[in-house]
Amino acid sequence: MKYGKKYADSLKTYDRTKAYETGEAVDLVLGNAKAKFDETIELHVRLGVDPRQADQQVRGVIVLPNGTGKTKKVLVIAKGEKADAALAAGADFVGAEEMIQKIQTENWFGFDTMITTPDMMGVVGRIGRLLGPKGLMPNPKSGTVTMDVVRAVQETKAGKVEYRLDKSAIIHCPIGKKSFGAEKIIENLTALMDAIVKAKPAAAKGQYIKSVTVTSTMGPGVKIAYSKI
Numbered sequence: 001m002k003y004g005k006k007y008a009d010s011l012k013t014y015d016r017t018k019a020y021e022t023g024e025a026v027d028l029v030l031g032n033a034k035a036k037f038d039e040t041i042e043l044h045v046r047l048g049v050d051p052r053q054a055d056q057q058v059r060g061v062i063v064l065p066n067g068t069g070k071t072k073k074v075l076v077i078a079k080g081e082k083a084d085a086a087l088a089a090g091a092d093f094v095g096a097e098e099m100i101q102k103i104q105t106e107n108w109f110g111f112d113t114m115i116t117t118p119d120m121m122g123v124v125g126r127i128g129r130l131l132g133p134k135g136l137m138p139n140p141k142s143g144t145v146t147m148d149v150v151r152a153v154q155e156t157k158a159g160k161v162e163y164r165l166d167k168s169a170i171i172h173c174p175i176g177k178k179s180f181g182a183e184k185i186i187e188n189l190t191a192l193m194d195a196i197v198k199a200k201p202a203a204a205k206g207q208y209i210k211s212v213t214v215t216s217t218m219g220p221g222v223k224i225a226y227s228k229i
Helices: 005-011 022-031 080-088 097-106 118-134 147-160 184-196
Strands: 040-049 059-064 074-077 093-095 113-114 160-164 168-175 207-216 222-224
Touching: 022 040, 022 184, 022 207, 022 222, 040 184, 059 147, 059 184, 074 080, 074 097, 074 118, 074 147, 080 093, 080 147, 093 097, 097 118, 113 118, 113 160, 147 160, 160 168, 160 184, 168 184, 184 207
Parallel strands: 074 093, 074 113
Antiparallel strands: 040 168, 040 207, 059 160, 207 222
């Protein structure tokens, strides 16, 4: 595989086969984040579970201590007092059937997260085939189907992220921006790893954490020795 010059130069700064102590790994990633924009720092965790088995799913939400560095645009589907409360809490868009119709007819997706009250799920379900592929379908497990819309909006704005297995048994999750600096990135990384460990399914057998890698948007990944986290 042929790499770009910056990427190739970054690969020379460390041993790709080695798993590093957390602080050293994060320093390497930040040092190799050489793009002209503020690169996102991501954590990739391979788990020893079978994602095809319902009893081995790993999924949850966490409000990162230092946020993600990105302010999410929030759409709340609710009526009456809940709609008013969501707007007061800082939701970017609030509505009911008219917002669902806007998505249907205009293919509008000017939001990052959709939150809804349980009584509106029947309406939201009409566009499930549009929301699902984009990862925008509200779900009680991720805290986006709730009567407490105020808390849901506030947590989303504060940097709540959802972590979940993909088909390869890997969790991919943003843990901040290059501009955060090492200390805040490590705090977010540690909080996310703690949440993933606590979410270990009872049906999981053998080694749960297979590998942990931290990377930036444009830079190469650096392995972390999990035992040293």
